[in-house]
Every structure is written in structure tokens, then in C-alpha cells.
Amino acid sequence: MYAQALNVAEKAHADDPELRARFQARVDAEEKIEPNDWMPEGYRRTLVRQISQHAHSEIVGMLPEGNWITRAPSLKRKAALLAKVQDEGGHGLYLYSAAETLGVSREELVGQLLTGKAKYSSIFNYPTPSWADMGMIGWLVDGAAIMNQIPLCRCSYGPYARAMIRICKEESFHQRQGYEIVMTLAKGSPAQKKMAQDSLNRWWWPALMMFGPSDKDSQHSDQNMAWKIKRFSNDDLRQKFIDATVPQGHFLGLTFPDPDLRFNEATGHWEHGPIDWSEFNRVVRGEGPCNRERLKARQKAHDEGAWVREAALAHAEKRAARKAAAKIAAE
Amino acid sequence: MTDKTMTEKTMPLWEVFIRSRTGLSHRHCGSLHAPDAEMALQAARDVYTRRGEGLSIWVVPSSAITASDPQDKDALFEPTASKIYRHPTFYEVPEEVGHM
Numbered sequence A: 001m002y003a004q005a006l007n008v009a010e011k012a013h014a015d016d017p018e019l020r021a022r023f024q025a026r027v028d029a030e031e032k033i034e035p036n037d038w039m040p041e042g043y044r045r046t047l048v049r050q051i052s053q054h055a056h057s058e059i060v061g062m063l064p065e066g067n068w069i070t071r072a073p074s075l076k077r078k079a080a081l082l083a084k085v086q087d088e089g090g091h092g093l094y095l096y097s098a099a100e101t102l103g104v105s106r107e108e109l110v111g112q113l114l115t116g117k118a119k120y121s122s123i124f125n126y127p128t129p130s131w132a133d134m135g136m137i138g139w140l141v142d143g144a145a146i147m148n149q150i151p152l153c154r155c156s157y158g159p160y161a162r163a164m165i166r167i168c169k170e171e172s173f174h175q176r177q178g179y180e181i182v183m184t185l186a187k188g189s190p191a192q193k194k195m196a197q198d199s200l201n202r203w204w205w206p207a208l209m210m211f212g213p214s215d216k217d218s219q220h221s222d223q224n225m226a227w228k229i230k231r232f233s234n235d236d237l238r239q240k241f242i243d244a245t246v247p248q249g250h251f252l253g254l255t256f257p258d259p260d261l262r263f264n265e266a267t268g269h270w271e272h273g274p275i276d277w278s279e280f281n282r283v284v285r286g287e288g289p290c291n292r293e294r295l296k297a298r299q300k301a302h303d304e305g306a307w308v309r310e311a312a313l314a315h316a317e318k319r320a321a322r323k324a325a326a327k328i329a330a331e
Numbered sequence B: 001m002t003d004k005t006m007t008e009k010t011m012p013l014w015e016v017f018i019r020s021r022t023g024l025s026h027r028h029c030g031s032l033h034a035p036d037a038e039m040a041l042q043a044a045r046d047v048y049t050r051r052g053e054g055l056s057i058w059v060v061p062s063s064a065i066t067a068s069d070p071q072d073k074d075a076l077f078e079p080t081a082s083k084i085y086r087h088p089t090f091y092e093v094p095e096e097v098g099h100m
């Protein structure tokens, strides 16, 4: 955002222990860290990685749903889906902007996505072969995203927290429109109900994986908790999501594809069976069903949009030059 | 990424300010990249006012903003903490006088 030059100057004494201690005290006191404040290099790096991955996820996330815009079953559904996908594009922008305040350029970030150097949420590497998937994505994927994002509204880094507040306000519509689609199908003909059930069967486990590896295998957690980038552990958030979502599914008469799923009266939580982390790792490594297709689509959009960006810049330069010439002529 | 033509030139960054319906002053709401002011306005309208957030938009080139240095924060903003006489609660008005 503003006055980024200051950021560069500060990198020089990035690991001064006294500055680190003062920084931690500010974080502990729930003060927000702002772009030009001193911050440890690791904090900056972690945030750039996390915020840009998050931004990439919003942008790539437009693809599986974009797949159905032209085939939505009614004008109402089409308008809603279009508005949702447009929101996701906006979310990408808010997040890229937040990442840029840390001294990386938009071009750099987009480059990292297109070359495969940066990751995005593995959920978007699954295909959307049926209309029910539009409902399931809204209900489960946006629902899981909301669980993850609400605590991020209190993240110690100001620009990220502010972007998340805006995003969370918009996400609620996404989840509700998704649930409404699933509900319509679940209460429809047997064929429609089957569509909803099939879709739930495909999306349930990938949605649970959205919260990331189990706490015992997660490498970054402790430091990120201390820095207040993260407020809850992966497993805690996953449990919250399951507890909220399972009754919503049962209300629709749907069954979750987990034979071990059961309610524990003593704890008040839904217990789930083992998650297949080998699948998660495969998809993260790039071997999911749609990894190649997603990156190809982003690359194509980037290439085919190049002339628009060039023309817009050329036009702006021409107009600026004309204005300057007119000014000289007038003097 | 395939061709390193003009697109490699960075798009200027703009800060977006919006005045809400409530009549409060323009408020910073985010930033975006655009080649010129006109397109920045258009993009700001598309991205930051999708749900009736405002009735007026300002876009300002980010490079035109001069920000106070966080290092000066104490010098600039600490003195105000001791000036409690700037607040209405500093002054005693007897209860019988009523609300003031």
C-alpha cells in the first residue's frame, strides 16, 4: 500500500533481539502490526506465503464454479452463482493487496502461482461434474472457509485482518445460497436427491482436509499462534466445522460418507473416522484430479488478457503525454 | 509469463476511499491496480461497491500519499495521553445541574 520504501530499509536489522521482544509485546497486547512497523523477517515471510496462498485460492476457486455459470438451471441460480464467483475475484484482490503491503509485487505473486511455485487450497483441484456440486461447494467449501476465516479477522497483521473482515461479510451469502441449492435437490425427485448425496460423498472428505494436516503433523502452528497469525489449531477448527455441519446435513436427510461418524454424548462433539492424508498429500503435490487443468486455465486467462493490460497502459500513457503537451502549448 | 512485453511494466497502485450512505466522510477501504484514474474508479466501483457500500468514490495514487513514520509514533501520539483536560469527563459539574 503506501510508502513501501520504508519496508526495505527496515529489513537491515530484521533479527535484532530487542526489536523482536518489543514486537512480541505489541502482539501480546493485541496491538495491530501495520505495514511499515518493524517485524521479524519470519513473520513477514509467513504472512506473504499465507496471504498470497489465500489470494490464489480465491482466484483458482472461481474455476470449478465458473464451470456451471452458463448451465445454471434457472436465471435466479445463474445470477447468484455469477455474483458469488465475482465476489471470489474480489476476495482475491483484497488479499493480493494485503500481501503487497509486505513488499512483494502483484506481478511476482501472480508469477508464483503460474509457475507452480506457490500453492493454493487443494480443494479446488477437485472437479465439478454435477450441478449439485455448486450447492456442495457453497455449503461445505465456503462453510469451511468461513470457519477458517473468522479467527483471521483478529489476525495481528492489520491489512490481513481488515481484508478478512470484508471477506467474511460476503461469505455468508455464499454458504446460504449453497445450502439452499442442496436443500432444493434433497427435497426434490429421487434422482435429484441422489445427485445431492453423490456430491456430498465426493466433497465431504476433501472439505475436512481444507483445515490442513492434523495438529500432530503440522509444522508451523506454534510460532504462528505466538504471532497471533493463527488463533485455533487445525484440528479444533475442523471439529467446529463438523459439529456445525453434520446436523445441517441430517436435517436434509443426507448421509455422510463416514461409517465412524458418531455423536459423543459426553463431549457433545461429533467424532469422525480417520482422514486419508495420503490423498491430501497427493493433491498438494500436484497429482489431484484437476491440478493441471486449473493452472492451464489460469495461464490461458493470463496470456489472453495480456493485450488488454498492454492496451490500457498504452492508452493511459498516450493520454498523459497529450495532457502534458497541451499544458506546454498553453504556457 | 510467456511474453515479457509491456505487461511486465507494473500497473500503478491506487488507494480507494468511499463515502457511505450514512453521510460520514470518505473512508479508506482498500487498494487496487489500474493504468489510469478513470479505470481505477471503474474498478473501485466494481470491487468495492457491490452491496451498496457507498455513494461516492475517491481514488488516489498510492505514491501521492505521505505517511507518518511508525518510528515517530511515540513522539507524535504519546503526548496526547497526558492531556486529560481535553476530555469532558475531566470537569466536574454537580448532578443538580443536570445533563451537560
Ligand SMILES: [Fe+2]
Binding pocket: A058, A087, A088, A091, A167, A171
Ligand atoms: Fe472467498
Ligand SMILES: [Fe+2]
Binding pocket: A088, A142, A145, A171, A174
Ligand atoms: Fe466464498
